[in-house]
Amino acid sequence: MFRLLSIALAVFGALASVSGFTYNRLDKDNAALLMVDHQSGLFQLVHDIEPIQFRNNVFALSALGNIMNLTTVLSTSAQTGLNGPLPLQILNDHPNATLVMRPGQVDAWDNEDFQNAVYATNKTQLILAGITTDVCVAFLALSLAEAGFDVFVVRDASGTFDQVTAELAYDRMRQSPNIQVLSLFAVAFELLRDWRTPPGAPYWTEWFAQYFTEIDMLNRAHNYAANITSF
Ligand SMILES: *[C@@H]1O[C@H](CO)[C@@H](O)[C@H](O)[C@H]1NC(C)=O
Ligand SMILES: *[C@@H]1O[C@H](CO)[C@@H](O)[C@H](O)[C@H]1NC(C)=O
Ligand SMILES: *[C@@H]1O[C@H](CO)[C@@H](O)[C@H](O)[C@H]1NC(C)=O
Ligand SMILES: *[C@@H]1O[C@H](CO)[C@@H](O)[C@H](O)[C@H]1NC(C)=O
Numbered sequence: 001m002f003r004l005l006s007i008a009l010a011v012f013g014a015l016a017s018v019s020g021f022t023y024n025r026l027d028k029d030n031a032a033l034l035m036v037d038h039q040s041g042l043f044q045l046v047h048d049i050e051p052i053q054f055r056n057n058v059f060a061l062s063a064l065g066n067i068m069n070l071t072t073v074l075s076t077s078a079q080t081g082l083n084g085p086l087p088l089q090i091l092n093d094h095p096n097a098t099l100v101m102r103p104g105q106v107d108a109w110d111n112e113d114f115q116n117a118v119y120a121t122n123k124t125q126l127i128l129a130g131i132t133t134d135v136c137v138a139f140l141a142l143s144l145a146e147a148g149f150d151v152f153v154v155r156d157a158s159g160t161f162d163q164v165t166a167e168l169a170y171d172r173m174r175q176s177p178n179i180q181v182l183s184l185f186a187v188a189f190e191l192l193r194d195w196r197t198p199p200g201a202p203y204w205t206e207w208f209a210q211y212f213t214e215i216d217m218l219n220r221a222h223n224y225a226a227n228i229t230s231f
Contacts, residue, residue, distance in 0.1 A: 024150055024180070026190035031152075032121035033065040033072045036108055036130030036140060041084030045132060046159030048166045054159050057184050060211035061129055061157040062093045064184075067207055068191050071121040072097035075108045077136065106135060109143035118144075125150045127187060129157035134169035145178035153181045185212070 038058050046054050065072050072094040079085050079101055091099070098117040105111040118126070126149050130137045137158050141151045153173060160166050173179045182190075188207075195201045209216040223231040 026125055026127070026152060026187065028068050028070070028191045028193075030123050031070060031125040031127055031191065032118070032123040033061075033070040034075075034108075034118070034126055034128045034130075034140070035062065035065075035072065035086075035090065036075045036128070037077050037083065037136045038090060038129070038131055039076055039079060039083045039086055041082050042131040043159075045161060047161055048133070048163050049156060049159050053156075056211055057154075057157045058129070059087075059089055060207070061127075061154055061184055061187070062090045063207060063211070064188055064191070065127075066093040067203070070127070071123065073100065073114065073117045073121065074098070075100040075102060075111075075114055077102045077106070078104075107139035107143055108136065109140055109147070118149075124148075125152060127152045127154060129154040131158065132160040133158045133166050134160050138169045138173055141173050141179050142176065145173075145176040149178065151176075151179045152187065153179060154184055154187055155181050156184050 035058075043051070043055070049057070064070075074086060074090065074094060074097045076086055076099070077083055086099075091097075098113075098120070100108065100111060100114040100117060102108060102111050102114070105114075108114040126144055128137060128141055128144070128151055130140070137153060141153055144151045151173075153170075155170070158166075160169065170181050174181065188204075192204060195204075205219070209219055220231040222228075
């Protein structure tokens with residue numbers, strides 16, 4: 001019995017080592033941020049995430065790109081019409097970003113300026129979020145995957161009409177092995193990788209506390225218990 005188990009474990013071990021699976025994780029030195037159509041008018045269409053949570057997540061992603069020093073490409077569609085402008089906060093977080101105002105292209109990849117801006121980042125990993133998930137995010141993610149990029153779609157900073165529409169869009173995107181769907185929290189930790197790496201833990205505290213209420217309250221309780229003066 002024991003012998004059989006050992007053989008089984010050995011075989012399993014051998015199989016695992018030749019699985020062919022590669023954990024493709026974010027590397028802050030090889031990643032750029034693409035925020036597409038987070039426009040004030042389009043915000044009104046998002047109902048698969050509560051508005052307060054969604055606004056929080058979009059601003060959190062924007063701020064994360066800033067503190068991670070990611071090269072950023074922003075895009076809007078018909079921003080002088082119903083879709084409206086990007087919130088100023090996003091523009092202020094990314095003073096050096098290229099902003100491509102698409103005159104008509106639904107898929108940003110159909111816009112030459114946008115393509116040039118993405119290639120100019122010289123990164124192969126693209127963190128992508130936008131409105132709506134099923135149109136502007138999905139079309140772009142599929143085009144980027146086809147062009148050979150590794151795409152990391154931020155689930156909770158992208159929005160659309162309802163859960164069904166969102167899940168259909170993610171099912172479609174996941175047909176490409178080059179597209180991964182993950183949470184904002186996961187994006188932050190994959191970029192951060194190790195708390196001890198400079199600039200170090202205290203650098204991240206403010207961002208986590210500002211955008212993750214539970215972490216903020218945990219910090220306060222801990223600081224109080226540890227008799228640290230700021231709580
Ligand atoms: C971002 O750049 C600033 C200024 O150069 C630097 O202090 C900080 O450590 C950088 N952040 C990361 C995550 O590398
Ligand atoms: C923008 O670019 C300038 C000039 O290269 C640089 O000094 C500044 O740190 C950059 N700002 C951000 C937020 O990346
Ligand atoms: C682009 O990235 C590669 C790999 O990181 C690097 O070797 C090369 O110098 C970069 N090119 C430019 C123009 O920054
Ligand atoms: C807590 O902090 C206060 C003010 O810094 C100090 O006077 C007090 O001795 C501290 N209490 C403990 C148990 O360390």
